[in-house]
Amino acid sequence: MTDTTSTGGPAESPRAEKPSPSLSLGELMRSPAAGAFMGFAMVFIVFAIFGFQRNFLSVGGISTWVNFASTVGMIAIPVGFLMIAGELDISTGAVLPASAMTVAVISGYYEMPIMLGVCAALSVGALIGFINGMIVTRTQVPSFIVTLATLFAVAGLTLSLSIVFINTTQTSLNAPDWAKTLFGGRLLGGFRSSVFWWIAMIVGFIFFLHKSPWGNWVFALGGDQESARNAGIPVQRLKIGLFMLSSTSTAFAGVLQTIQFNAATSQANFGMIFNTIIACVVGGLLLTGGFGTVMGIVFGTLTLGVVQQGIGYTEIDRNLSFLIIGVMLLIAVLMNDTFRKLATSWSTKKK
Amino acid sequence: MSSGTPVIELRNVDKSFGPIDVLHEISLKVGEGEVLCLLGDNGAGKSTLIKTLAGVHQPTRGEILMDGQATRFSGPRDAQARGIATVHQFGGTYPLMSIGRNFFMGMEPTRGFGPFRVFDREKANRIAVEEVQKMGITRITDGDRLVGGLSGGERQSLAIARAVYFGARVLILDEPTAALGVKQAAHVLRIVNEAKRRGLAVIFITHQVMHAMAVGDHFAVLIRGAIAADFRKGERTREEIADLMAGGESMADLEASIEGPADAAEGRTAAAPL
Numbered sequence: 001m002t003d004t005t006s007t008g009g010p011a012e013s014p015r016a017e018k019p020s021p022s023l024s025l026g027e028l029m030r031s032p033a034a035g036a037f038m039g040f041a042m043v044f045i046v047f048a049i050f051g052f053q054r055n056f057l058s059v060g061g062i063s064t065w066v067n068f069a070s071t072v073g074m075i076a077i078p079v080g081f082l083m084i085a086g087e088l089d090i091s092t093g094a095v096l097p098a099s100a101m102t103v104a105v106i107s108g109y110y111e112m113p114i115m116l117g118v119c120a121a122l123s124v125g126a127l128i129g130f131i132n133g134m135i136v137t138r139t140q141v142p143s144f145i146v147t148l149a150t151l152f153a154v155a156g157l158t159l160s161l162s163i164v165f166i167n168t169t170q171t172s173l174n175a176p177d178w179a180k181t182l183f184g185g186r187l188l189g190g191f192r193s194s195v196f197w198w199i200a201m202i203v204g205f206i207f208f209l210h211k212s213p214w215g216n217w218v219f220a221l222g223g224d225q226e227s228a229r230n231a232g233i234p235v236q237r238l239k240i241g242l243f244m245l246s247s248t249s250t251a252f253a254g255v256l257q258t259i260q261f262n263a264a265t266s267q268a269n270f271g272m273i274f275n276t277i278i279a280c281v282v283g284g285l286l287l288t289g290g291f292g293t294v295m296g297i298v299f300g301t302l303t304l305g306v307v308q309q310g311i312g313y314t315e316i317d318r319n320l321s322f323l324i325i326g327v328m329l330l331i332a333v334l335m336n337d338t339f340r341k342l343a344t345s346w347s348t349k350k351k
Numbered sequence: 352m353s354s355g356t357p358v359i360e361l362r363n364v365d366k367s368f369g370p371i372d373v374l375h376e377i378s379l380k381v382g383e384g385e386v387l388c389l390l391g392d393n394g395a396g397k398s399t400l401i402k403t404l405a406g407v408h409q410p411t412r413g414e415i416l417m418d419g420q421a422t423r424f425s426g427p428r429d430a431q432a433r434g435i436a437t438v439h440q441f442g443g444t445y446p447l448m449s450i451g452r453n454f455f456m457g458m459e460p461t462r463g464f465g466p467f468r469v470f471d472r473e474k475a476n477r478i479a480v481e482e483v484q485k486m487g488i489t490r491i492t493d494g495d496r497l498v499g500g501l502s503g504g505e506r507q508s509l510a511i512a513r514a515v516y517f518g519a520r521v522l523i524l525d526e527p528t529a530a531l532g533v534k535q536a537a538h539v540l541r542i543v544n545e546a547k548r549r550g551l552a553v554i555f556i557t558h559q560v561m562h563a564m565a566v567g568d569h570f571a572v573l574i575r576g577a578i579a580a581d582f583r584k585g586e587r588t589r590e591e592i593a594d595l596m597a598g599g600e601s602m603a604d605l606e607a608s609i610e611g612p613a614d615a616a617e618g619r620t621a622a623a624p625l
């Protein structure tokens with residue numbers, strides 16, 4: 001992707017590490033995840049070649065970007081659901097520190113039981129999502145503006161409330177051992193437990209979007225909202241639910257991060273907003289809604305993880321990672337349109 | 352017309368959206384095996400009326416009776432579950448979704464039980480393809496295809512096939528022939544007659560006199576949200592019907608105004624926005 005001339009180089013060595021897709025190839029090819037998968041495979045191979053001597057393929061190397069991807073991914077998928085439904089959620093950048101501070105203040109500073117802090121943090125997330133959803137469904141204001149407003153409101157509130165309660169903007173949390181293992185432990189030589197939470201959430205999200213009847217409704221919202229309303233889809237409730245899902249998942253990611261690093265800060269995480277949107281677009285979602293897959297977002301997130309974090313384990317200049325992401329995003333947007341056209345005109349000749 | 356209680360009846364129904372009154376004192380009934388043609392100018396309130404019947408809107412005042420019983424639809428799915436199927440004027444299909452998923456939107460067939468109920472893709476695709484083929488669109492053989500790849504008329508046929516499949520008692524068609532070719536339009540009229548023979552109550556909205564005359568047993572003309580005329584087949588001439596459909600202006604006058612400059616048509620309602 002970065003340098004095409006070098007792919008003919010030391011081709012013999014890292015090929016064995018090529019990830020084998022768990023889905024059937026045929027099914028993958030005609031879904032919006034196909035492009036995302038090919039993009040990921042390409043980036044992975046190029047990075048594996050450049051990183052072969054720099055531990056890119058070691059457990060340490062892989063776990064670094066997979067750990068990163070797991071945090072981004074558990075937020076990106078429900079954010080992607082909103083994109084499929086024709087909405088956007090950028091308040092995640094403030095929900096993350098809000099939930100992190102909630103659990104750290106309750107269970108760290110005030111030394112209350114960890115589960116109380118976790119539940120409170122998730123409730124904060126759910127509440128912010130509910131507010132987003134209510135405003136978006138009750139007014140005609142685009143969700144980009146609504147969540148931009150809640151992003152700043154929640155970020156400001158988190159900062160000032162931290163000063164009020166603990167007189168500082170960051171604090172530490174030492175969770176009991178069982179909670180550390182469950183929410184922040186390292187397994188299999190480097191993978192954080194967030195990776196396993198992410199995998200569990202992927203399974204749940206795939207079921208929701210692609211198997212359950214509700215998934216149909218999410219696509220219908222983004223496809224034609226008026227028709228969805230005429231067909232009796234509970235448009236408002238579904239949207240509010242999706243906003244709550246997105247911010248509650250974000251809150252959960254905040255809890256995992258806090259327990260993992262033993263600390264929380266109330267600074268807003270603007271980078272996370274970009275990361276989730278990039279993951280979705282690279283994952284084949286259309287900004288216009290109505291189209292996308294969970295596995296596409298997963299591959300988009302993994303690609304982002306490789307480029308942002310895996311780059312440290314290769315000979316590629318670290319500073320190029322933003323450039324690569326920018327180029328990748330452009331290619332993805334252009335490809336997505338092609339894939340949509342392909343999918344629309346696709347029909348089986350076998351029948 | 353069959354005897355007995357009408358399948359669906361409106362009594363003094365008003366509908367307003369906040370301060371905007373759209374429907375006033377609408378009373379209508381449709382019996383088994385009867386086709387009611389709802390006629391009227393753009394913006395007369397036809398779509399609003401059928402959305403009220405389809406459960407999309409609740410009447411502001413007045414009541415809806417089904418089989419003589421006063422009833423209230425909690426939503427479109429409630430109305431559909433009671434056998435009222437509607438083809439709305441716009442949309443009705445989702446371009447980036449498969450034919451099978453489009454067909455069963457909101458009424459998804461499922462397999463499994465409890466929280467693990469999954470969308471039954473095979474069943475949905477099979478039924479959808481069968482029903483669309485019955486509509487004469489034999490080009491569609493694969494329920495996994497995305498609707499965006501179909502032509503406008505094929506999409507409309509899909510929406511009609513869906514309503515025919517779900518409409519057990521009442522079939523409501525809001526300008527179903529607007530996007531269709533001559534052959535497909537004739538087919539829709541055949542479907543209306545077929546539904547009539549099967550004993551359904553049909554409500555049919557059209558701007559084409561020919562189509563209305565071909566299937567209607569009973570005509571109601573809406574002008575600015577009120578019923579301006581209500582008559583049975585044979586009670587009015589074709590010209591009178593055409594004049595009523597133009598909102599009470601005579602066709603001859605309209606034809607004369609077409610010849611003149613565009614602003615001579617003042618007093619005519621502007622075309623309703625999409």
Ligand SMILES: Nc1ncnc2c1ncn2[C@@H]1O[C@H](COP(=O)(O)OP(=O)(O)OP(=O)(O)O)[C@@H](O)[C@H]1O
Pocket residue numbers: 368371373391392393394395396397398399400440622623
């Ligand atoms: N949700 C709504 N809120 C406010 N006004 C509405 C709403 N829906 C419809 N109206 C108004 O009600 C009037 C009737 O609209 P309706 O769509 O029922 O007309 P119609 O008879 O179906 O016209 P057409 O032949 O163009 O389809 C219009 O003036 C429209 O602006």
Ligand SMILES: [Mg+2]
Pocket residue numbers: 397398399440525
């Ligand atoms: Mg209309």
